[in-house]
Amino acid sequence: MAEKEPLENKEQGEGRKPYVDREIEEYRTLMDVPSTFEEGFNRRTIIGALFICLIMIPSSIYLGLVAGVGISAAAEWVTIILFTEVARRSFQKLSRQEVYILFYVAAALTTMVGSGRAGGPFANLIWHQYFASSPAAKGFGIAAGIPTWVVPPPDSPGIIHRTFMHADWLVPIGLLVLGHLIGRLQWVGLGFLLFRVTSDVEKLPFPFAPIAAQGATALAEHTQKRETWRWHIFSVGAVIGLAWSFFYLFIPILSGSVLSNPIQLIPIPFIDLTTRTEKVLPGWPTGIATDVTQIIAGFIIPFWAVMGTAAASLIAMIVNPYLVRTGNMPHYEPGMDTIQTTFVAWQDYWLPAGIGVAVAIGLIGFWEVGKNLYMSKKAGEIARREETDTSGAARGDIPIWLCVALYLFSVSTLLVICRVLIPRFPTWWLIFFGFFYTPVMSYISARLTGLIGQGIAIPMVREISFILSGYRGVDIWFAPIPLGDMGPQAQFFRTVELTGTKMTSVIKAEILMFPLILITSFLFWQFIWRLQPIPSQAYPFAQKMWPLESMQQALWFTATSEDSRFFQDAVFRPDKLRVIGIWLGLAVGGYAVLASFRMPTMFIYGLIRGTGQMPHMIVLQLAGALLSRFYFERRYGRRQWKLWAPVLMAGFACGMGLMSMAGSALAMVIRSVKQFPY
DSSP states (O other): OOOOOOHHHHHTTOOOOTTSOHHHHHHTTSSOOOSOOBOOOSHHHHHHHHHIIIIIHHHHHHHHHHHSOOOHHHHHHHHHHHHHHHHHHTTOOOOHHHHHHHHHHHHHHSOEEETTEESSTHHHHHHHHHHHTSHHHHHTTOGGGOOTTTSOOTTSHHHHTTOSOSGGGHHHHHHHHHHHHHHHHHHHHHHHHHHIIIIIISOOOOTTHHHHHHHHHHHHHHHTTOOOHHHHHHHHHHHHHHHHHIIIIIHHHHHHTTSSSOOOSSOSSEEEOHHHHTTTSTTOOOEEEOOTHHHHHHHHSOHHHHHHHHHHHHHHHHHHHHHHHTTOOTTOOTTOOHHHHHHHHIIIIIHHHHHHHHHHHHHHHHHHHHHHHHHHTHHHHHHHHHHHOOHHHHHTOOOHHHHHHHHHHHHHHHHHHHHHHOTTSOHHHHHHIIIIIHHHHHHHHHHHHHHHSOOOOOTTHHHHHHHHTTOOOGGGGTSOOSOOOOTHHHHHHHHHHHTTBOHHHHHHHHHHHHHHHHHHHHHHHHHHHHHSOSSSTTOHHHHHHHHHHHHHHHHHHGGGSSOOHHHHHHHSSHHHHHHHHHHHHHHHHHHHHHHHTTOOTHHHHHHHHHTTOOSHHHHHHHHHHHHIIIIIHHHHOHHHHHHHHHHHHHHHHHHHHHHHHHHHHHHHHHHHHHTSOO
């Protein structure tokens, strides 16, 4: 791709657009959209998918449970490097499009579906079997209300013997497969529509989109013997990732396969300092994350977004101790660790505060879009552009009518399923979810992803709907409600565009992956579940983080249980409603002030992103952002460093994934051998 003129020259004589910050506008100059688009799906993609399913998925599952780290980076880059090296020795070339489709297939097959849960849709069933018998579900009194079409009862042989090969699992598995199919149709339809709006119309930068695109370009250049700076930067990142992950992941994973307690030279996933600082900062979860990936993420996330997130943590550091001392955090007790402190702070204050700022981001998003349409008279411009633009045909765009049809079909199917599973729930609420809330929420998330690389969900719409409906029962929380966030898919299609890959290649890859991921997810989760209970001491991350997730989830579920006082106390007390209003006003007012003085409004988006979050990872992201701004940009130049950082992160992820994959493979072999009686 052609290098563009320096950012400093680009900015001269160019008026600042009213709806994005100058820093964010820079990201659109990092890569050109190719003038031609090519097909990337072929027999190499099929072979690559089989390779990933048989080799990578079991390691992905194991690593997620042990360290909460996905192996998708290793799957992506190992597959691509293997195929590029085979191509070079066969005197063939891999196009950038072929490389990216291999990259996409590897990422899709090994993506994480929850906290430390990778390896396909059957991870959800493993989570359900844990949650149904967890102390949180029993403590909040909702365990007995979980229906058998979600998970078999605790006395079922399928639970006792830890196996999916039992009749009690037939209905949960059937619903899982059907839901997975409908979900794929839904994200393709609505996701592509959001891409057309946020990228083609609003011209949002999608700062993380160049990461995968730059990496695919680097490896395509390598196989074509045109190695440039991209390959060298990628290699540097890979070496750093290999070295770091040997101490951070390889040693704990391997030692955990032979010892009852793994040897952790560096605590996973964070160093907990909460009990050491509770006298000075009571109620604030103090600690530092140990995953260096967060520092490199700080290189890429827009600077003022990171500053806003850090400011949110600083506010929490002041507010939480004040709440404890004034008696407004009643569930807090001295001696609580990070997990317990995070939960009680979230329950007593940051849950309603998060609701307020999330509503604010929706209002800000609609305001900016409306202002943009009004100021530039987009309505007429868009209509004329659609009449004359032919890039859609060259890009292999999915017809708009087909996108709409896919989404309508998927929503309608989910409505029918819900009517069968939860017949007492009002149908008009389901219609609201499918035809209003999901499109609106997905647009807001797509817009945030386009601005800072990370979306945000608007909470409480589903919860309030359940409460106002008068429905009583825990089963509603497990039903396949037509509710989701398709916003991140806009960034995905932006990456496809940057690589010059036709959109039809993605559709073909999806058709291939659907049966593969279901079969391999079933086989490997069955195998790993049989080795050890999940979670247990063999899986440190799951043992530490799953209880926090189960407590937060159980609190939400009490909203429709017979005893809903826990949820009512957390959200609907008058003082909690005031907290919602205060944070809504602060977020909207802060945005208005910054926008009025043409200051970086990205600060507000970052503030929203960090509200109520554990500060552990934010510390490392802040360090990365400061290093990037005040050292690397000054030493290498602003534009040069912004081109290097995404490729460096891709290489680091590859190296880290390679080392962790090797450790998890050895650990699974050792654990399998230990199961034999001889």
